[in-house]
Amino acid sequence: MTAGPQKKGMARPQIAWRAAQDIPDGAIVNLGIGMPLGIPNYIPAEREVILHSENGLLGMGPPAKEGEEDWELVNAGTLATTLLPGGSYFHHADSFAMIRGGHIDICALGAFQIAANGDLANWNLGDGVRTPTVGGAMDLAVGAKRVFILTDHNARDGGAKIVEECTLPLTGLTCVDRIYTDLAVIEVTATGLVVLEHIEDMSFEELQDKTGAELQQSADWKPLESPDLD
Amino acid sequence: MINKQVSNLTVALAEIENGATVMAGGFGDAGSPNDLIHGLLECQLKGLTLIGNGVVAEDFGQGRLITAGCVDKYIASFPRGPGTTIFDAGTPTAHIELEVVPQGTLAERIRAGGAGIPGFYTGTAFGTPLAAGKETRQIDGKDYVLEQAITADVALIMAKHADRWGNLVYSKSGRNFNPIMAMGAKLTIVQVEEIVELGELDPETITTPGIFVDRVVEVENPTTLYGEP
Numbered sequence A: 001m002t003a004g005p006q007k008k009g010m011a012r013p014q015i016a017w018r019a020a021q022d023i024p025d026g027a028i029v030n031l032g033i034g035m036p037l038g039i040p041n042y043i044p045a046e047r048e049v050i051l052h053s054e055n056g057l058l059g060m061g062p063p064a065k066e067g068e069e070d071w072e073l074v075n076a077g078t079l080a081t082t083l084l085p086g087g088s089y090f091h092h093a094d095s096f097a098m099i100r101g102g103h104i105d106i107c108a109l110g111a112f113q114i115a116a117n118g119d120l121a122n123w124n125l126g127d128g129v130r131t132p133t134v135g136g137a138m139d140l141a142v143g144a145k146r147v148f149i150l151t152d153h154n155a156r157d158g159g160a161k162i163v164e165e166c167t168l169p170l171t172g173l174t175c176v177d178r179i180y181t182d183l184a185v186i187e188v189t190a191t192g193l194v195v196l197e198h199i200e201d202m203s204f205e206e207l208q209d210k211t212g213a214e215l216q217q218s219a220d221w222k223p224l225e226s227p228d229l230d
Numbered sequence B: 001m002i003n004k005q006v007s008n009l010t011v012a013l014a015e016i017e018n019g020a021t022v023m024a025g026g027f028g029d030a031g032s033p034n035d036l037i038h039g040l041l042e043c044q045l046k047g048l049t050l051i052g053n054g055v056v057a058e059d060f061g062q063g064r065l066i067t068a069g070c071v072d073k074y075i076a077s078f079p080r081g082p083g084t085t086i087f088d089a090g091t092p093t094a095h096i097e098l099e100v101v102p103q104g105t106l107a108e109r110i111r112a113g114g115a116g117i118p119g120f121y122t123g124t125a126f127g128t129p130l131a132a133g134k135e136t137r138q139i140d141g142k143d144y145v146l147e148q149a150i151t152a153d154v155a156l157i158m159a160k161h162a163d164r165w166g167n168l169v170y171s172k173s174g175r176n177f178n179p180i181m182a183m184g185a186k187l188t189i190v191q192v193e194e195i196v197e198l199g200e201l202d203p204e205t206i207t208t209p210g211i212f213v214d215r216v217v218e219v220e221n222p223t224t225l226y227g228e229p
Helices: A012-020 A035-042 A092-100 A137-143 A204-209 B034-042 B062-067 B103-115 B178-183
Strands: A028-031 A050-053 A057-060 A083-089 A106-109 A113-115 A146-150 A178-180 A184-189 A192-198 A215-223 B021-024 B048-051 B071-076 B078-080 B097-100 B119-122 B136-139 B142-148 B152-158 B185-192 B215-218
Touching: A012 A035, A012 A146, A012 A178, A028 A035, A035 A106, A035 A146, A050 A092, A092 A137, A092 B103, A106 A137, A137 B103, A192 A204, A204 A215, B021 B034, B034 B062, B034 B152, B034 B185, B048 B062, B062 B071, B071 B078, B103 B119, B103 B142, B103 B178, B152 B178, B178 B185
Parallel strands: A028 A050, A028 A106, A106 A146, A146 A178, A192 A215, B021 B048, B021 B152, B048 B071, B071 B097, B152 B185, B185 B215
Antiparallel strands: A050 A057, A057 A083, A178 A184, A184 A192, B119 B142, B136 B142
């Protein structure tokens, strides 16, 4: 077996780092399971951001340290977490009133597929084997003021995750605002997908080849960069 | 005298019938009334419709009730919790009728049920398979789905403290679905770690007023998923 060429692109923590740079001071943010959970590690220290967890927390802190878990205090992934000073507890109907009522500034989610018009599929692989689990994804997709997607640019088999039209069951219609991948930062606009940044050692044409929907290059295009992260 | 305190789990769970619709609070294991749920197993009920956020473990809490064969239908947002294969094709629970509901819609349907509101419009799930067959409507140029309220025969609730009037105080993220489920059932049964004297609970912190509660049972050391070997 010979080693193939090294995979181009950013590591998952770097994707979270890049998304974190776009979260402004004062934002109220809900984070989905997976890559988005890395975002709080990289929000610049001078910015104060309030994390919302749909199971009834505002002002959520970092994960609980091993040995200090309080299982009455869990996050949306049912892992032990903490509450910051100023944090609050509330019931599920209030929590989703915050979401559905447009009180959450940014929600960061994972995705199976994102369409050129911002349609999102991230809850159901439609394989008929695994029971679909929707959780709060549909409420967040529709309710949050801005929806960020953090995802690998391509599926494990190399197939495109950013496509003209989703083929998997939809989570929400025209709900995605911005996509962060290992290769690019892409804004979903009324006139299509606009590449704000992509990694320098890949040409726009190469990026287009790895994408299942037509891309436009922003006039303000910048190289996608991130510090080395462990 | 009003006294909603009952002496033990058996009394607390009396008079639940086969085919009942049962709601159970909890998100993850937080706020899950595991002693009531496991106590329900001893009632050997059949044909239950169970409503909850989802199964955390296949042989614990709501999962145990389902794998024991008590449940015919499950209404949940996250029916198959992390690390479980419950309801997946080829498993013994695959035949159970599942209604997967977006979590916020599930919460609001339950809240609406308790509040006497038969249905409501929400943008959640519009254009997705979970809105299939449901009435839709445009209001001010936006698309909405009509969702119907949920009520139940029985709600199984976990709180931290109660008094004999049934006033409830919760603990941290253990609140979750409990306050809204307590509102929406004909018979609301609560397990708490401690029942205190009337007046000891600060009225400013009572989250569920006793009007919504029928029975309270004290379980000083509740069974938790993480406390079991």
